[in-house]
Amino acid sequence: MDEQQVERLVKEHGLEAEAARSYLSAADEYNAEEERILGGVFGQVSGPVVELGAGRGEFTRELLDNYLKPGQRLYAVERLDTAAAKLRESITDERLEVINSDSVRLPLPDGAAGLVVSRAALHDFVSDDGDVAAALRDCVRVLAPDGVFLVYDKVSDGFADVERESAEGRMERMNVELAALEGRKCWGLHRSGDYRALLEDLGLGEIMLTLLDTPDFPA
Ligand SMILES: C[S@@+](CC[C@H](N)C(=O)[O-])C[C@H]1O[C@@H](n2cnc3c(N)ncnc32)[C@H](O)[C@@H]1O
Incomplete structure (x- = not known):
């Protein structure tokens, strides 16, 4: 997890550090799944x-x-x-x-x-x-x-x-x-x-x- 991003969410959006971490970790999972799907599609076209x-x-x-x-x-x-x-x-x-x-x-x-x-x-x-x-x-x-x-x-x-x-x-x-x-x-x-x-x-x-x-x- 990128602690600078956590800090940015805390400073700019007033989030608690734990809430920021849990949001970023869910977003990482989502982005990884998106990359996996798009990578698979682009690999076959x-x-x-x-x-x-x-x-x-x-x-x-x-x-x-x-x-x-x-x-x-x-x-x-x-x-x-x-x-x-x-x-x-x-x-x-x-x-x-x-x-x-x-x-x-x-x-x-x-x-x-x-x-x-x-x-x-x-x-x-x-x-x-x-x-x-x-x-x-x-x-x-x-x-x-x-x-x-x-x-x-x-x-x-x-x-x-x-x-x-x-x-x-x-x-x-x-x-x-x-x-x-x-x-x-x-x-x-x-x-x-x-x-x-x-x-x-x-x-x-x-x-x-x-x-x-x-x-x-x-x-
Ligand atoms: C929400 S924006 C797209 C966001 C962008 N795909 C992204 O991921 O950043 C939807 C776009 O579709 C365009 N659009 C809507 N109807 C359309 C149509 N019939 N033909 C072509 N473009 C259209 C709109 O002008 C608008 O710019």
Whole structure:
């Protein structure tokens, strides 16, 4: 355990040292499991990778730093012009191409990608009609026949009423309301079973589901 991180949580967030240690130890386990899963997926794919809903590029950087091979192309798809422009400015890596586009139509040929991946993005996916399957159909088109479609997202499993029971749930509710102000629909938080149904609806086979417990930040 990194004692400097413990000290930082104690100083900056006023946590008790023991609470900080137990949070960091749970976070270490979560991160190790995430690395194990992503390492396994990247070990079996070849060819270009498409990242959906890249946003500010936190996951984009992780993919480039830890998982992409030399020379492997990463297409980072982001629908918002400003976010896509910032992404282009902030990451300089010749493997990266930022695609400023809605996922509903991707400027890529059929079967171009060995992996289509998204992290913490689908619950935030915005479309005209709220039909997230329709927003993703073109992303399946660009997947090679033996490719992997990896969705990595927050789910509301374990909560009876996620908006009432968690700050995260209330925050995600706000995203749904903000999209409604634009006259659009944001998918919002869902249960893991809804993701399975979505992937089946997209015609994907051999669906595997893993649930990771994110440690709660101590109050
Ligand atoms: C929560 S953010 C992504 C966070 C990022 N993946 C990460 O791990 O740091 C979700 C992003 O998806 C984008 N997005 C939403 N709907 C989209 C769509 N239909 N096509 C492409 N991007 C979309 C949003 O603009 C937003 O930037």
